[in-house]
Each structure stands twice: as structure tokens, then as C-alpha cells.
Amino acid sequence: MTAPNVNVMMAAIQRRCRGKIPLVSIVDALNEKSLEIHGHYEWPWTKAEYNIPIQGTYTTGTVSVTDGTKIVTLSGGTWDTAWKYKRMYLGAQNTDFLVASFDSPTQATLADPVNFGQNITNGSYTIFQDIYPLPDDCETILLIVNPVFRYRLQYIPTYTLHWQNVYSRVFFSQFQTGFCDGAYDDTNKTRTIQFAPSPGGVAEYKLIYRRRPPALSDLSKITVLPESYYRGLELLAEYQVRFENQLPGWMECKSEGYQIISSMKRKYTAAPMYDTFAAYWQYPYFVDSSVYAGGLFVGPTVA
Amino acid sequence: MSTLLSTSTMVARLQQRIPMNLDGQFCMDKLNESYMWIEQQGAFVWNVKLATITLVALGTQVLAPTDMDVGKPASIYPRLPIPGIVAATTEIPYVPMDEFSLHEIYHTPTMQGVFSVFTIYIPTGFYTILFAPQTNAPIINTDYVVFYHMINPALSTPLTIGPNYFPTPDQFDTLLIDLAEAEIKRIYRLGGWAEALQKAQASASVELDKYRSPKRDLAGVQEQTKEVQEKSLNQAQAGG
Numbered sequence: 001m002t003a004p005n006v007n008v009m010m011a012a013i014q015r016r017c018r019g020k021i022p023l024v025s026i027v028d029a030l031n032e033k034s035l036e037i038h039g040h041y042e043w044p045w046t047k048a049e050y051n052i053p054i055q056g057t058y059t060t061g062t063v064s065v066t067d068g069t070k071i072v073t074l075s076g077g078t079w080d081t082a083w084k085y086k087r088m089y090l091g092a093q094n095t096d097f098l099v100a101s102f103d104s105p106t107q108a109t110l111a112d113p114v115n116f117g118q119n120i121t122n123g124s125y126t127i128f129q130d131i132y133p134l135p136d137d138c139e140t141i142l143l144i145v146n147p148v149f150r151y152r153l154q155y156i157p158t159y160t161l162h163w164q165n166v167y168s169r170v171f172f173s174q175f176q177t178g179f180c181d182g183a184y185d186d187t188n189k190t191r192t193i194q195f196a197p198s199p200g201g202v203a204e205y206k207l208i209y210r211r212r213p214p215a216l217s218d219l220s221k222i223t224v225l226p227e228s229y230y231r232g233l234e235l236l237a238e239y240q241v242r243f244e245n246q247l248p249g250w251m252e253c254k255s256e257g258y259q260i261i262s263s264m265k266r267k268y269t270a271a272p273m274y275d276t277f278a279a280y281w282q283y284p285y286f287v288d289s290s291v292y293a294g295g296l297f298v299g300p301t302v303a
Numbered sequence: 304m305s306t307l308l309s310t311s312t313m314v315a316r317l318q319q320r321i322p323m324n325l326d327g328q329f330c331m332d333k334l335n336e337s338y339m340w341i342e343q344q345g346a347f348v349w350n351v352k353l354a355t356i357t358l359v360a361l362g363t364q365v366l367a368p369t370d371m372d373v374g375k376p377a378s379i380y381p382r383l384p385i386p387g388i389v390a391a392t393t394e395i396p397y398v399p400m401d402e403f404s405l406h407e408i409y410h411t412p413t414m415q416g417v418f419s420v421f422t423i424y425i426p427t428g429f430y431t432i433l434f435a436p437q438t439n440a441p442i443i444n445t446d447y448v449v450f451y452h453m454i455n456p457a458l459s460t461p462l463t464i465g466p467n468y469f470p471t472p473d474q475f476d477t478l479l480i481d482l483a484e485a486e487i488k489r490i491y492r493l494g495g496w497a498e499a500l501q502k503a504q505a506s507a508s509v510e511l512d513k514y515r516s517p518k519r520d521l522a523g524v525q526e527q528t529k530e531v532q533e534k535s536l537n538q539a540q541a542g543g
Binding site: 007010011014019020021022023024025027028031032215216217218219246247248249250251 | 378392393394395396398406409410411412414415417418419420436439529530532533536537
């Protein structure tokens with residue numbers, strides 16, 4: 001016997017409700033209760049990994065931009081129009097600009113117009129990226145690890161990160177010490193994080209996180225709940241549709257459903273104690289790394 | 304369908320019961336009217352039919368079977384398998400038109416071929432089945448099974464005197480005669496017509512309850528009782 005898929009659970013609920021409930025309402029209820037169950041506790045099966053592809057800097061060629069405008073043109077180099085979340089230093093100015101889009105291999109549009117009081121003509125520049133999108137299903141970050149130097153990055157508040165960047169604004173490194181919450185990307189509907197100091201070379205950081213349960217988006221999908229407990233989800237979804245459609249019997253469904261989920265919680269709270277968030281404190285921060293000494297980072301950098 | 308008494312026999316018996324030299328066609332008309340009265344009492348198994356309708360790719364509406372009685376319960380579900388998509392095997396419930404638009408938007412991502420509800424309307428002179436949500440329209444032609452109540456041919460084309468039989472089961476033959484007899488007596492003001500009519504209708508009602516196709520009426524009463532209990536309990540818990 002295998003865990004029932006959405007189709008089977010939906011049919012069971014529909015059968016018990018005498019065929020009165022709109023079908024997609026039942027699927028909605030299954031999804032909503034699945035999210036609710038997963039919101040109650042950090043279930044072990046929601047752990048996931050993702051390699052964050054850290055990007056290096058790009059400085060090839062020279063750029064020109066008219067003061068008060070957003071359009072930057074490049075000569076002597078090639079930009080990738082697929083780049084996102086990039087920032088650009090222009091000339092010797094100690095101000096970076098978010099790049100809204102790379103319109104062509106030789107033209108970019110900044111998020112804000114430059115305000116230097118003078119045009120830049122064939123000036124030097126540096127493109128870098130310190131903002132990275134989180135996976136779509138990321139709910140909670142457990143750990144970000146630099147696997148090469150074997151330390152974990154520290155979560156720091158936004159203001160602390162920017163305060164630290166005051167000193168390291170033109171300092172690029174492959175030794176990021178911390179990260180903070182980045183802005184929400186409205187276009188791509190994605191949460192982001194921001195690293196400090198700004199990455200100077202290509203790397204892979206390992207993100208370990210709690211994921212949101214996958215949506216039960218078609219009838220063949222199976223819930224990620226352990227098979228012994230899937231009935232808890234089914235009953236809670238039935239409770240919801242019965243309650244919303246004013247069908248009697250919702251109280252029994254609610255009661256039995258939450259009993260099953262409580263039983264599941266008791267089991268999974270007791271078993272994997274070693275796998276809780278608290279246990280990750282043992283993973284060393286950068287200050288415990290062999291490449292950190294006396295407040296200085298000793299590691300590869302790109303100036 | 305009856306196999307017991309033909310319409311010729313039923314007319315003859317009616318004429319025997321009321322020896323007034325009644326016209327045969329007049330008696331036949333009253334038997335047909337009695338049958339219509341029975342059909343008006345609800346949805347019955349002798350009218351249940353099953354048909355397959357084909358929904359054109361990306362479409363959300365399809366013509367209802369031409370003989371479908373849209374005032375009576377119907378049940379629709381996909382005929383499986385549907386190549387290329389995973390469709391619900393479950394009944395698609397009916398909702399009246401004033402609730403239909405509420406089912407066009409759901410939180411769940413688009414699920415091709417999974418319609419949530421259907422309603423019936425008449426856009427071009429023919430009853431049409433309309434599905435929601437529109438976003439779930441399958442990209443290929445899809446067959447659906449429809450259980451429905453037909454408009455019995457005996458209604459649109461009344462039976463004539465001859466070797467013809469009413470669509471109702473055998474035990475309704477005498478009930479039809481009873482009903483027609485009471486009606487004829489009422490027309491001619493013959494004594495006891497009211498009691499005869501009342502008795503015939505009561506007998507017919509008992510028999511009809513056995514043949515009602517939807518069996519949810521009784522369950523409905525039980526559910527109402529339970530709903531009242533639950534509301535009381537919920538209020539008591541909230542108050543406590």
C-alpha cells in the first residue's frame with residue numbers, strides 16, 4: 001500500500017461529503033492544511049540543500065554615462081543580458097548602483113540615475129553581485145556554509161551589514177563572513193539575501209534550509225507527510241470543506257485530524273534531536289576558522 | 304417499463320370501472336395525464352440515462368444531451384483514461400448559475416482537466432453544460448460521462464391506444480388507472496371522487512418513494528439534525 005495521491009484523497013473526501021463539494025475546493029483545502037501542518041513544527045523531512053552560485057566581478061572594458069541618466073554604455077567588453085542582482089561601481093566614485101537590466105551586451109540600465117555632477121567617459125568600472133535569490137521553497141535558513149574554508153556564515157542584521165560595508169566597500173573577497181535579509185524581488189517574486197563583504201570570485205556556498213512542502217499541484221502528487229500520518233491531512237482538509245460548506249460532521253474530522261498530527265509531532269519531536277536547529281551551533285563561525293586571526297581575514301581576495 | 308398492461312387493456316379496464324360508455328381516446332388522455340402527474344412528483348430511476356459527451360480541447364462548455372431534463376439531478380465525471388493528463392475520477396458537482404463565477408479562481412495551481420463544478424445554461428437555444436474553472440480546460444478533446452434524467456418520450460409523444468406500455472414499472476399500471484378513474488369521476492361529478500383521488504395519490508406516493516433516483520433526501524434530514532447538534536456543541540464550547 002502506498003500513500004494516496006491527491007486524486008485518491010480528493011475522491012475519499014468527496015465520497016464522504018456525498019459529492020457536494022467542488023473538486024478544486026478540496027484540493028485547495030489539502031494544500032492549505034498541508035501548509036498549516038508544516039507551519040506547526042520544523043519537521044525533519046522539510047530539510048533541503050541548495051548551492052548558492054557566487055559570482056565573481058567583471059571589469060573588462062570601459063563605460064560611459066551621462067550625469068543624471070541611468071543608461072550606461074560599454075566599450076571593449078561584453079555583458080551577459082541574463083545577469084540579475086548586479087551592482088556597478090563607476091570610475092573612482094565610492095558609490096555602487098543596482099543594475100535594473102542589461103539591455104544588450106554593451107548597454108545597461110541602472111535602477112537610479114547617476115548624480116556625480118559630471119559625465120563619465122570611458123571610465124573604469126566594476127560589476128559585482130552581493131545579492132542572491134533564495135530558492136522558491138525556502139522557508140527558514142538553517143545554515144550557510146563556505147565549504148572550501150569550512151565555516152558557517154553569520155546571520156547579521158541589515159544595518160550591521162551595511163555598517164561593515166562602509167569599510168569594505170571596494171574590498172572584494174571570497175571570504176564572506178555574514179549575510180542579511182535582502183530586498184524582496186517583486187519581479188521574480190523571490191526573497192533574497194545579501195553577503196558581506198562583497199564576493200570577488202566564483203564560489204559555491206551551501207545553503208541548508210527548511211523548505212515549504214511542495215504544492216499538491218496535480219492529482220498525481222503525494223504529500224510529503226509520512227504515510228502513517230497522511231490521514232491527518234485528509235481529515236483536516238475534510239474538516240475545512242465541511243465547515244466552509246456548512247456540512248455537519250466537521251467536528252469529528254477536526255478532532256481526529258489534529259489528534260493524528262499531535263501524535264506525529266510527539267514521534268518526530270522525540271526522534272531526531274540531533275537534527276534540530278539548535279544543534280547547528282556547533283558548526284564554527286569564521287572567527288573559529290584557521291584562516292581568521294586578530295580581526296583580519298586571511299584568504300584569497302580580488303581587489 | 305411496464306410489461307403488464309398495455310394501453311388498450313388499461314383503457315378497457317377504465318371503461319369497465321366507469322360504465323358510462325366513455326370514449327376510448329378520452330380515457331387514454333386521462334391515463335397520459337396521470338402518467339404526467341407521476342413524472343411531476345420527482346426524479347425516478349426509469350428516466351435515468353447515461354451518455355458520453357466530448358469537450359473540445361481548451362473548451363469549457365459542451366451541449367447537454369438533447370433529451371436531458373435539466374431540472375433534475377445529473378452527475379458528470381471524466382471518462383478515463385484521458386491520454387496525456389491526470390484527470391479527476393470524481394463527480395463534478397452541479398452549482399446554480401449564481402454560484403458559478405465563485406469557482407473560477409482557486410489558490411491551487413492550474414490542474415489541467417480538473418473541473419470543479421458545472422452549471423447549465425442556454426446560450427444558443429440548446430441546453431449547454433458549462434465547466435469551471437476555465438483555467439483548467441484540458442488541451443485535448445476530453446470525454447465526460449453524464450448520468451442524467453431524460454425527458455421521457457412518453458411525455459413529448461403521449462401514448463396511444465394499442466399494444467403500448469407506459470415507461471413506469473408494472474405496479475404503476477393499476478395506480479395509473481386509479482388516478483385516471485378519480486379524475487374522470489371528478490370531471491363528471493360522480494360521488495366519492497375526492498376520496499378516490501386522495502387514495503390513489505397516496506398509494507402512488509408510497510410507490511414513487513421506492514423509485515426516486517436520488518437517495519439523499521433521508522440523509523439530508525439526518526444531516527440537518529447533526530448540524531443542529533454540532534452548532535449547539537460549538538456554541539457551548541465557545542461560551543465555556
